[in-house]
Amino acid sequence: MSPRKRSRSSSISSSDSQPRKRQRSSSDGSEPDKRLKVYIVQAKLSADEVASLYALVDHHSVNESLDFELTPSPRDADVIVTAVHMRKRLERHIDWALAKEKPIVTPDWLFNSVSAGELLPCGKFAALSELHDETVHNCPDGDDDSDTAASSPPTDSLLHLRSPSQEPAASADLDWKSRYACCRASPLVCVNQHLVSRLAIIRRSRELEDDKISALSYDHAIGMIKSYPYELTEDRLNEVNSLPHIGPKMISRIEEYLDNGDIEEAETIANSQRYQSLEAFTDLYGVGATTARKLYAAGCRTFEDVERYYGVSYEDEAEEEADLDDGLKTEETDDLHLASQHNDRASQHNDRKPPRPLRFAKPKIPSITPRVALDLRDDLDQRIPREEVQEIFAVIVRELNAVRPGCVATIVGGYRRGKSLSGDVDIVIGHPNLSPTGKQVKGLSSRLVERLYERGLVTHLMYLSGFHAPDVTRAAHWDALEKALTVFVLPGGVRRRVDLIFAAPEAYWTAVVGWTGSKTFERDLRRWAAEQKELKFDSTGLTRRSNGELLVPTSEEDVFRLLGLGWVPPTLRNADA
DNA sequence: CCGCAATACA
């Protein structure tokens, strides 16, 4: 989202970069394609285990740093995975001379590498002890021979360097003049970034003031400028003027910017008490624009005011335990509740719905209340460095594989688009092959969250979907996704928002696309699908509008193909400011 | 003039 300011202290410090002269390296340093070829010896593996391994490998998986590929021939393999431990047994599948030239590892090497987010040293995973030395020598871990073993800086090197740059080149038919963000290439930082960040202030103000349509217009204009490949100058005005979503109003904004190096309204807004207060209030989880305006109208200007308003700290939480999660609890001062229960009276007295949605097991996981949100603020308003995102991801994958081995997971959200700091961690979890309607994932959501909670890794649960009473009135396959929105903490660490999205196999790739963003990119994907292709796209799937037929993509690229779109790598989906 | 992404859940 937008750069969060350190609220609190005044200092206006507009630290935005000035109009750039810097050339962005156009070639975008893509790698010479380092896909690691994996050969899997099926012997001694159950069908399930084989399927799991194939799933891991086949879906290049986990994050962009690891890129596997199945190979049908051991001779072409960079690594051979087997559960066989004896020479005689292995020789039935692989020529011994060949075996000595390859790293021969156990399936655990693959799982653990995926968990760690990097290729691990093979030593501990040698499948045959008598080939241990050869295996170590041929191991694809780290960089060839330099053998810094990658063990000292555990989850770094490979990952950190490779993730921001992206893999396959963007499709040729991207067009910066298109009116859909999903047809354009939008880098994280564009050549006119300073202008973009000024427009973003106006946009944000419109949003806070509940002028959604105006905000949308600025979203569109910002998106156009983000993908405009030239530095804006007077002589480009004509060209820019002819761009979609750039009308008279936006042109006047741009002209003002070119003349004065800034936009006055943006400056005024940014300096206004109201804007600063509203912006700060919405940093509180559960406080949106509407609530922020109400707080402001109630006289609040600073966080101290809000704390007072909601009843200051301490608040013995003795009575907190007693009440159940969704019975309304008249909390806080009479007027402003954070978004919460607005049970229409109908269901209030009516015992229609399942009396107990089968409450999450034993010790209830704390949910979010206004007080909790205030307590969490100091942690949650800190943004998350990439390295920590990877760390959190590795832990979650580790726990996930304990709960359901063979799952595939991908970090999505801003991280995947290359942001160096993220507001939260978004993870899509799937089990790409196997089982028609996600029997593998259903219910996984609560099981994983329970486990994380028991281990002290999840402290709060603000949202959990996935239990379904036999409610008939469910149109599409909305149950193709389960979500858990959590507060997660590594031992001794800062508490972080972590979103877990569990996808049924047929929804896995649309979920990846749907959760990679950016937000404007997503809206335009849906618009494109509807307006140009008579398709309906959302993170649960892609359907034909005529007959509702479900189109099931087999890869992320396939999602774009089915939509009739050129490939846009995640790092070029940054259509928002 | 009308539509602008999408939609279940708390």
Add this chain to the structure above:
DNA sequence: TGTA
């Protein structure tokens, strides 16, 4: 109304 807020959330992804």
Add this chain to the structure above:
DNA sequence: GCGG
């Protein structure tokens, strides 16, 4: 605020 803009596109159709």
